[in-house]
Amino acid sequence: MSVYLKRMGVVLGAAVLSAVALSAQAADPFKVGFIYVGPVGDHGWTYRHDVGRKALETEFGEGVETTFVESVPEGADAERVIRKLASSGHNLIFTTSFGFMNPTLKVAKDFPDVKFEHATGYKRTDNVSTYGARFYEGRAVIGTMAGMMTKSNIVGYIGSFPIPEVVRGINAFTIAMRKVNPDAEVKVVWVNSWYDPGKEADAAKALIDQGADIITQHTDSPAPLQVAEERGVYGFGQASDMSAFAPKSQLTSIIDNWDAYYVDRTRAAMDGSWASMDTWGGIKSGMVSFPEYSADVPDDVKEAAEVVRDGIIGGTLHPFQGPVLNQAGEEILPAGEVMDDGTLLGMNFYVQGVQGDLPK
Amino acid sequence: MIALQRRADPSRLMGYLAPLLALLITLLAGLILFAILGVPVGAAFYSFFVEPVSNLYGVAELAVKAAPLVIIGVALSIGFRAQVWNIGAEGQLILGAITGAAVALLFYEVDVWYVLPLMMLASVAGGMAWAAIPALLKTRFNVNEILTSLMLTYVAVLLLSWLVSGPMRDPDGFNFPESRLFHDAALLPRILDGTRLHLGAVVALGVVVAGWVLLSRTLLGFALRVNGAAPRAGAHAGFNQSKLIWIALLLGGGCAGLAGLFEVAGPIGQLLPSISPGYGFTAIIVAFLGRLHPVGVLFASLVMALSYLGGETAQITLNLPLAVTGVFQGMLLFFLLATDVLINYRVVLK
């Protein structure tokens, strides 16, 4: 702080100086920084991380000071922003997009005393942890519901980019759906964007036009659900509870819930117990959660969904439990076995029941 | 009533004073904006304009951010002078990055000195090839280059997305959409320890000099300028219009491609689905802000780059959301553009 004051002293007026001096009198709070790939107003991925950031402020009050930089492009800029956070006294930094992986590692090497947390990546060092959520567990729950509720046996799936994370979701959904309804099929449309409400809405319409009576999405905006509501079909929310946009149509939603993780890790960093680790939390840890079912969900569907959910929590059920068949009907995972995390992480094939070819 | 009277010659004095005046007005407008939002004004200005460059690392970052803007901006301004409206430099940048990266991956772990020069050549060729499409369509079919170059930018973005999630994907990267990290021989040398300052910054300065020489000292530069003023007259200098369109577009494409390579082989070090935060578009603002003059482009690029760096700092030190940065940046640009009026016009009372 004193360097900061010295630098500013000549440049600025007394008013500013006294303001800065006042804030410097309080005990230095623990500083936590976040970098986001999108705007906090996207109502999707970034929005949920920002909700997690605010949870820190609620939990620790004056003890923690949080900072965020939004809409940081995945490219040369990321490293500079992370470095700026690291060099401006932040003790713990969350980098919340896959594309920030290598920049995070580069900066972490130069700041061994700062703790870093990178979301959705796979490279770790002594001061870089990784974390992600097993959203596919949530997909297994909603896949079960979709299988029971579809009448046309066609379910529409709106994908962002054909990356393992999204493919994993499609497969978990499809496997769960076919368990309760072997005749149902999934149609996938890729919009090649995480966030373009108009295009997402168009994709939803195209899928509904082709007979889908349930829509699910791996893109960020509530637009597909709005379409579902308008067309009178069902859908599932993404990232947050989107029932305000589709009170009838949203059967449930897969909520990204980072609050508890952020609070835990911040507390660990504050009390010195922080250690580099990989966290891939799911329904059990609360990272993946669901809002209330809509009134339209019949009781038997509700029960089946809870069975899947409780099974996953209890460890008796795994969304990728053998036998798993690929599109050609060949067994890629024998009965009784559970898919390992490495295969899950790099998944680049479709399972039986998904229509079309996976773009490579 | 206040009226504008055209000066016989642009005012040199105002050329220097106008940007300062713009800064002053921005200061005033910022005062109001920040006061409304309850942000300490002095601290806001400090974090926008001073803090980002208050140390060597910051200055180097400014150069890293400005370099691609300079390289593309100079090339574009040459084309704009000839009334060739290449607004697809972003796409050409992406193509250059792709072809340059292709060479790096082809020579993966091959430690020979010529990898980097070969990558540069490939990136220039890639950018040029992408710019050749609007050039060909313009000269052969009379298709407006604004539209084709812009549309091809969207195509380039999708092409890159496809390549990094398929053919150019890192085989050991769990199928995530990005290429391998380039090996050392394929990375640009750093020219200042402890910073990310790379060869691109030097090249950028070279481009400024080259652009200035080309425009003011060569017959081609003359022909380009004449073509802009009176399309048919250019032919007298021995360059017909088609030739000039080709030259302008290839120049822009080549430079943009090179700038793209400098990003992937410089600060990024691999091919990603998104490699440019819109340098190709920002370079258009920069070209006009610099009054289509290479030296002007240099300064405009620095101002633009500083405003981006300042936006990041303001978010970090003052918790200003990006929206405020955008508004402030827009105002800064408006004032810079508005005060330009004083260079060519005298304000008189009627």
Add this chain to the structure above:
Amino acid sequence: MNETLMLTVLTIITAATPLVYAALGELVVERAGVLNLGVEGMMLGGAVCSFAVAHYSGSATLGIVAGLLAGMLLALIFAFLTLSLQSSQVATGLALTIFGIGISALIGQSLVGIAFAGLPALHIPWLSDLPIVGRLLFSHDVLVYGSFLMVALVAWFLNRTRAGLVLRAVGDSHHAAHALGIRVVRVRYLATLFGGACAGLGGAYLSLVYTPMWSENMSAGRGWIALALVVFSVWQPGRLLLGAYLFGGISILQLHGQALGINVPSQLMSMLPYLTTILVLVLISRDRGRIRRNAPASIGQAFHPTT
């Protein structure tokens, strides 16, 4: 006509309408000799203001008006800088986009996550009950009808009225127009404001109808597509309508292609609207004379009476 095809056509109409508005406004602006690259920013301004007003007042009509006014207000900044202060149109337009993205996000901070019922479709008695035609033509919201009406009005205005002639004269040669006693700057001000109003309406369509909500940057590049469509249209309103529907059509059809399981990487499928636009442009641009007859000759150039 089967159900799927009909629904697809309805989807295309929704996708094309915001483009029609924004591009039509820009067409008039360019016909007056002004190039405003800030369409994206004005659309976002229109989108956020119309959503905010519609949400707080509960009136979609007020929302539409607000979107229109917001677009005009942003256009006014542009007009003042470029027409009164002679700043570069290209740079000012791009700056307007940056400004528009920022200010819309700032205004919209408290609107994220709020739902809005959307505009009701206007069911025209009797006509909308007709089979097929009824749904295709007579059961849209007011803004869709407005877009068609607007295209017709602009075409009529430009080609059949004296004021339209004046506007085109200003765009073709501002010096000649000035010599004829036409007040060039005033005409351009009005045209620019009209362009802003249209972009604002396009934005209003996004946040009130297309996807009734506000989220940052929700136009996602549609302002740029609108600009490209003006060039595509060779500055003719009729062809602009065609272009917007072609672009919207291909965008929707490639999604259908994917849903049908066509085995082409989705990124390549997503390129189709852009590639098709280029291809069609090649086909229609080969007639050099037509372009030259229609392109406003003094587009993008500053005008000052003493120059």
